[in-house]
Amino acid sequence: MSKLFTPVQVGRYELSNRLVMAPMTRSRAGDVDGVPMDEVATYYEQRSGAGLIISEGVYPSASGKGYVSTPGIETEAQISAWRKVTDAVHARGSLIFMQVMHCGRISHPSMQPGNALPVAPSAIKPAGQTWTANGQQDFVTPHELTVAEIGDVVESYRLATRRAIEAGFDGVELHAASGYLPEQFLASGSNRRTDQYGGPIRNRIRFVLEVLEAMVAEAGGDRVGIKISPEMNFNDILDENPQALYWELVEELNHFGLAYLHMTRQGTPEMDYHALLRSRFNGTYLMGAGLDQGKAEAVLEAGKADAAVFGELFLANPDLPVRFQQGAPLNTPDRSTYYGGDAKGYIDYPMLQATEAA
Numbered sequence: 189m190s191k192l193f194t195p196v197q198v199g200r201y202e203l204s205n206r207l208v209m210a211p212m213t214r215s216r217a218g219d220v221d222g223v224p225m226d227e228v229a230t231y232y233e234q235r236s237g238a239g240l241i242i243s244e245g246v247y248p249s250a251s252g253k254g255y256v257s258t259p260g261i262e263t264e265a266q267i268s269a270w271r272k273v274t275d276a277v278h279a280r281g282s283l284i285f286m287q288v289m290h291c292g293r294i295s296h297p298s299m300q301p302g303n304a305l306p307v308a309p310s311a312i313k314p315a316g317q318t319w320t321a322n323g324q325q326d327f328v329t330p331h332e333l334t335v336a337e338i339g340d341v342v343e344s345y346r347l348a349t350r351r352a353i354e355a356g357f358d359g360v361e362l363h364a365a366s367g368y369l370p371e372q373f374l375a376s377g378s379n380r381r382t383d384q385y386g387g388p389i390r391n392r393i394r395f396v397l398e399v400l401e402a403m404v405a406e407a408g409g410d411r412v413g414i415k416i417s418p419e420m421n422f423n424d425i426l427d428e429n430p431q432a433l434y435w436e437l438v439e440e441l442n443h444f445g446l447a448y449l450h451m452t453r454q455g456t457p458e459m460d461y462h463a464l465l466r467s468r469f470n471g472t473y474l475m476g477a478g479l480d481q482g483k484a485e486a487v488l489e490a491g492k493a494d495a496a497v498f499g500e501l502f503l504a505n506p507d508l509p510v511r512f513q514q515g516a517p518l519n520t521p522d523r524s525t526y527y528g529g530d531a532k533g534y535i536d537y538p539m540l541q542a543t544e545a546a
Contacts, residue, residue, distance in 0.1 A: 191488040192481070192512065196239070196495050198472050199359060199410035199447025201283055203239030203495070206488060207509050210452075210476050210499035211242040211287040211361065211415070215257040215528040219321065222247070222260030229272040230535045234506035236280030239495065242361055242413075242450070243273075245289025245368075248348030249341075250301045252369070254291025256321050257528050261286065261348045267355045274356030285359040285413060285447075286352040288345060288403075292369030293330035293378070294423045296320050305331040307341070309373045309395070310380040314424040319527075335383060338395065341369070346402035349412075359411035359447055360403055362396070367423025370396045371416075374433060377426035389429075393437045400444055409445035413474075417452045418461045431459065438468045446471055450497065453477035462492055481512050507539045516540050 193205045216225045232241060247253045247260045260266050270286070277284045293308035298320045300306060308330035317324045333341065349360050364370035372378040373395035379386050385394050396414075403412045418434045419427075427433055441449060449469045451462060453476070466473050475487055476497030484496035502508050504521035511518060525533020 190485055190512075192485055192496065193509070196472065198240060198283075198495070199413075200408070201240075201358060201447075203283065204281070205237075205239040205509060206495040207238050207484075207512070208474055208476070208495050208497040209235050209238040209241040209502045210497045211244055211289075211363070212499055212503060213244050213255060213258060213527065214534065215255060216534060217257050217259035219257045221265060222250075222253070222258070222262070223265045224259045224269045224273065226272075227531055227535050228259075228269070229276040232273050232284065233276035233280055234535060234539075235502055235508070236277050236282035237507055237509040238282055238502065241277060241282060241284040242497075243284060243286045243357075245287050245363055246270075246348070246352075248288050248290055249344040251304070251307060251341075252290035252292075252344070253299050254289075254295040254306075254318070254368070255527075256299065256319060261288070261351045261355070267351050270352070270355035270357070274358075278356070283358045285361050285411075286348075286355075286357040287361040287363050287415070288348050288352070289363040290341065290345070290369040292372045293327065294318065294368060296325055297328060298322065298325070305329070307331050307333050307337070308369070308378065309333060309385060310378060312378055312380065314367075314378070316424060332381075335385070338385060342395075342398050342402050345399045346406055349403045349406040353407055353411075359413065360407060361413040361415055361450065362399060362403060363415050364396050365415045365417035365452055366420065367425040370399065371425055374437065375425045375427040377428070378424075389433050389436050392433070393440060396437065397440055400441070400446075404444050404446075410447050412444070412446055413448040413450055414441065414446060415450040415452060418465075419459065420453050431464065434461065434465060435468065438465050442470045448472040448474050448495075450474040450476060452497070466492060504537050506537055507541070510540055514540070
């Protein structure tokens, strides 16, 4: 039997297989209220053959929103809508973690409460543009968080974790990748602070460790994961010594007894961060980005990862595990429907059984 279809321990849970559905922004929530659309429950239910589903990024507070029509976990209406999702996934026998995502400076005043500036560790404008309700607009120079405000942001992660568990999620994932707020604190290019949150690596990892401490206090370490992406350099993120940065960060992660470390796409092929960090982390290691069935089976057999994370393949193939088991052809994803819209390109990808019946 392929190792993809053997059980694996992730925190307090034993997954039925080693296929993990990646967190993928799909922008199917009310833009004003951040409440997931009714179709969101169907979308995740369809993909419940995965051993573990990691939800799309969910903002812990309104100031963490960075994209139009993305969901939150701050209000009772949001919690209620997410409960429908978790109930649907659990009815199919799968597990689901919520990815908590604060975008920090990767936002725009038009998406912030009171048209306020986005927040960041330092007042450094990122290069590029963002999609708003009025089309593409340049990023702005963010507001530099005070130490007191940093404490408020950490508290928002703690409350988001509590609400996620209340909504029925089996755990939470801290999104510390892709140039969002946690990585903005980690990287020397976006963090120019001179206080206890800036300067040497020990200080720049402090924010992530404090957030994890808060999340673990609410859910337990065995229900908390973290996602990182060294040198992916997405959203204008650069660090002067990324190997040393992530070496020290991962060592500190071991103190929390986390459910998993999720390592996604790295930006420089010259450095194999999987080889560098996999042995550094004491827990379950999830590898994502660019995997197909053959590549996933190879890394699992070689012991380079404990589970494989699939994104686009799960997006277009709700029954991906069945297709892998049967060697069946895969649906082609429709990129034009990735972000926003209705059921088209979201919950209408054909299942193998339905295709055969036709």
